[in-house]
Every structure is written in structure tokens, then in C-alpha cells.
Amino acid sequence: xxxxxxxxxxxxxxxxxxxxxxRRSTQMLSEVLGKNPATTVVIIEEVETDNWGIAGESVTxxxxxxx
Amino acid sequence: xxxxxxxxxxxxxxxxxxxxxxRRSTQMLSEVLGKNPATTVVIIEEVETDNWGIAGESVTxxxxxxx
Amino acid sequence: xxxxxxxxxxxxxxxxxxxxxxRRSTQMLSEVLGKNPATTVVIIEEVETDNWGIAGESVTxxxxxxx
Amino acid sequence: xxxxxxxxxxxxxxxxxxxxxxRRSTQMLSEVLGKNPATTVVIIEEVETDNWGIAGESVTxxxxxxx
Amino acid sequence: xxxxxxxxxxxxxxxxxxxxxxRRSTQMLSEVLGKNPATTVVIIEEVETDNWGIAGESVTxxxxxxx
Amino acid sequence: xxxxxxxxxxxxxxxxxxxxxxRRSTQMLSEVLGKNPATTVVIIEEVETDNWGIAGESVTxxxxxxx
Numbered sequence: 001x002x003x004x005x006x007x008x009x010x011x012x013x014x015x016x017x018x019x020x021x022x023r024r025s026t027q028m029l030s031e032v033l034g035k036n037p038a039t040t041v042v043i044i045e046e047v048e049t050d051n052w053g054i055a056g057e058s059v060t061x062x063x064x065x066x067x
Numbered sequence: 068x069x070x071x072x073x074x075x076x077x078x079x080x081x082x083x084x085x086x087x088x089x090r091r092s093t094q095m096l097s098e099v100l101g102k103n104p105a106t107t108v109v110i111i112e113e114v115e116t117d118n119w120g121i122a123g124e125s126v127t128x129x130x131x132x133x134x
Numbered sequence: 135x136x137x138x139x140x141x142x143x144x145x146x147x148x149x150x151x152x153x154x155x156x157r158r159s160t161q162m163l164s165e166v167l168g169k170n171p172a173t174t175v176v177i178i179e180e181v182e183t184d185n186w187g188i189a190g191e192s193v194t195x196x197x198x199x200x201x
Numbered sequence: 202x203x204x205x206x207x208x209x210x211x212x213x214x215x216x217x218x219x220x221x222x223x224r225r226s227t228q229m230l231s232e233v234l235g236k237n238p239a240t241t242v243v244i245i246e247e248v249e250t251d252n253w254g255i256a257g258e259s260v261t262x263x264x265x266x267x268x
Numbered sequence: 269x270x271x272x273x274x275x276x277x278x279x280x281x282x283x284x285x286x287x288x289x290x291r292r293s294t295q296m297l298s299e300v301l302g303k304n305p306a307t308t309v310v311i312i313e314e315v316e317t318d319n320w321g322i323a324g325e326s327v328t329x330x331x332x333x334x335x
Numbered sequence: 336x337x338x339x340x341x342x343x344x345x346x347x348x349x350x351x352x353x354x355x356x357x358r359r360s361t362q363m364l365s366e367v368l369g370k371n372p373a374t375t376v377v378i379i380e381e382v383e384t385d386n387w388g389i390a391g392e393s394v395t396x397x398x399x400x401x402x
Binding site: 068069070071072073074075076080084087088091092095096099100102106119121126 | 135136137138139140141142143147151154155158159162163166167169173186188193
């Protein structure tokens with residue numbers, strides 16, 4: 001029954017990679033806490049780099065600087 | 068003053084259906100807990116089927132299989 | 135498969151009232167969008183009045199003023 | 202290390218305005234609570250006006266009425 | 269830089285189990301998407317069983333019935 | 336009408352500090368985007384240090400090491 005919400009910047013994650021995040025998150029909750037995979041929900045949100053900030057500036061600006 | 072966040076897969080919910088979710092959520096909080104409708108916020112988020120997982124696989128894959 | 139997150143101030147909602155929110159939210163998603171109740175998740179979060187702000191001040195302060 | 206999530210309606214916020222929200226949120230956490238800016242995360246989510254409800258109706262409807 | 273939010277019912281997860289969820293979530297984002305572990309944030313929220321609903325009823329009620 | 340959610344570790348933030356976060360977040364949205372303070376909602380969530388991970392380990396462990 002757990003709920004997992006993963007937020008990442010929108011920078012080209014493929015459907016296969018997202019399927020892998022879903023598979024592994026569900027397996028993790030089952031192995032670590034014995035949670036039932038059938039009702040484990042995983043939601044991935046992809047956020048524009050303009051809308052994600054770290055250390056006081058947007059990821060867009062950081063990428064331009066090469067960080 | 069309550070806050071309601073509804074996440075659904077992006078599969079064609081219409082503006083009318085979303086307005087109905089907003090109307091009913093607000094009414095529910097008023098009737099059950101006496102909350103003031105004027106400051107009740109409802110936010111609906113529609114998530115791509117590749118980005119929503121249940122039972123360890125994406126909704127895209129489940130829909131393809133006919134689940 | 136929808137996910138509903140309801141945040142309210144912690145001011146004495148009873149288990150019965152919370153069960154009613156769960157029941158009605160699930161029914162709403164089924165009636166409005168045809169969503170399967172079996173996989174509809176509802177999570178209620180109760181937030182201290184010091185930690186909830188509206189109009190620039192905490193609910194604690196507003197309650198003291200009688201708002 | 203704090204995490205700030207700002208949700209606004211999608212009505213034309215510019216990259217500059219969003220950068221300003223990131224900058225000021227990070228500074229606020231540093232000044233008020235002494236939090237380290239280097240690990241402060243800010244995520245801005247822009248929500249369609251059909252998907253945002255207040256007082257039981259969508260922002261789309263409120264905008265049409267001139268509210 | 270990813271952000272992972274895991275919500276589970278409050279039913280006795282230990283500090284060790286939660287540390288394992290943090291370790292594995294961070295490793296997953298690194299292995300699947302090449303994300304930098306140094307800025308990966310994981311937040312675990314434990315929710316009372318009265319406040320978690322599935323299939324229209326609270327987990328408290330389901331546990332009493334033996335589900 | 337914006338919604339701001341601030342998550343911090345539970346390490347003794349006072350009611351006054353939280354009131355300051357509410358005041359400044361609301362002012363920020365008003366000044367940067369012209370948002371109406373009357374309907375700006377701010378919710379602060381305080382998370383146990385066992386439940387907050389960064390760089391693959393919990394804040395509890397990092398604090399013990401003096402990080």
C-alpha cells in the first residue's frame with residue numbers, strides 16, 4: 001500500500017528507465033518492509049529545469065554554467 | 068482552508084469532470100468537517116501513463132495487456 | 135488507481151469523520167471518472183495550526199483573533 | 202536541506218520570475234532557520250487553470266467571470 | 269538532485285529499515301538515471317492507519333477485519 | 336491562490352520562526368507574481384531526522400558524524 005513519488009528534472013528519461021524506477025521502488029518496499037506490491041503506487045513527476053532550484057538558482061542556469 | 072490534491076492518469080478527463088471533482092471535494096470538506104468552502108483549494112494533477120506505476124509496472128504496460 | 139491527498143489542520147477530526155472522507159473521495163472518483171475503488175488511495179494529513187498559514191499568518195494566530 | 206514546493210496556476214510566469222522565487226525561497230530558509238543554501242531544493246509546479254479549484258469552482262470559470 | 273517521497277502507514281518501521289529505504293532509493297536514482305547521490309533527497313512520511321484509505325475504507329478497519 | 340509547502344527536519348523551529356516563513360512566503364508570491372495574499376496557503380511539515388535522507392544516509396546519522 002505504500003506510495004512513492006519521485007520528482008526528477010525533465011531531461012529525457014525514457015519509458016524504459018521510468019519502468020525500471022517503478023519496478024525497483026516496488027521491489028524495495030516489498031523487500032525492506034514486506035509491503036504488498038499489488039497496491040504499491042509509484043508516481044514519477046518530471047519538472048522543467050527552469051522550475052527546479054538548488055543552491056538558490058535554477059537547474060537551467062546551472063546547466064549553462066556547466067555545473 | 069483544507070487542501071485537496073487529486074492525482075489521476077492523463078487519459079482524457081474533461082474540464083467538466085474536473086470541475087465536478089472540484090465541486091464535490093469542496094462540498095465534502097464542508098459537510099463532513101464544517102470547513103469553509105471559500106478557502107478550500109483543490110489541485111488536480113494528470114500524470115502520463117508511463118509515469119504511473121502500480122504493482123511494479125507502468126499503467127502504459129497494463130493498458131497494453133488489457134488490465 | 136487515483137491518489138487523493140487531503141491536508142487539514144489538526145483540530146480534532148475523529149476517526150469516523152476521516153473514514154467518511156475516505157469513503158466519499160473514493161466514491162467520487164468512481165462516479166465522476168469511473169476509477170476503480172479497489173486501487174484508489176486516500177491519505178489524510180493533519181497539520182498543526184502553527185504550521186498552516188493563510189493570508190500571511192498562521193491559523194493559530196487567526197484562531198486567537200477569532201477569525 | 203529544506204525542500205520547498207510552490208504550486209501556482211500556469212498563467213505565464215517567466216523564467217526570470219521563477220528564478221526569483223528560487224532565489225528568495227532559498228534565502229528565506231537561510232535567514233530564518235539557518236539552513237544551508239547548497240542543499241535547499243525548490244520545485245515550482247504550474248497547474249492548468251482547469252485543474253485548480255478554489256471556493257468550489259475552477260480558476261478558469263472564475264477568470265471568465267472576472268474574479 | 270532527485271527528490272523521493274515515500275509514504276507508508278505508521279506500523280513500526282525501524283530506523284534501520286528507513287535508512288535502508290534512503291540508501292536504496294538514492295542508489296536506484298544513481299544507477300538508473302545517473303543522478304548525483306550527493307543531492308538526492310529522500311523523505312519518508314509515516315501516516316496513521318486511520319488516515320490512510322484504500323478501496324474506500326481506512327487501513328485501521330481493514331486490519332481489524334484481517335485484510 | 337498559490338500553495339507553498341515547506342518541508343524541514345524537526346529540529347526545534349519555533350512558532351515565531353514558522354510564522355516568519357509564512358509571512359515571507361506570502362509576501363514573496365505577492366511581490367514576484369502579484370498573487371493575492373488572502374488566498375495564499377503555506378504548509379510547513381517537520382520531518383524526523385530518521386526520515387530525511389540526503390546523499391544516501393539519514394540526517395540522524397549525518398548529525399552524529401558532525402556533518
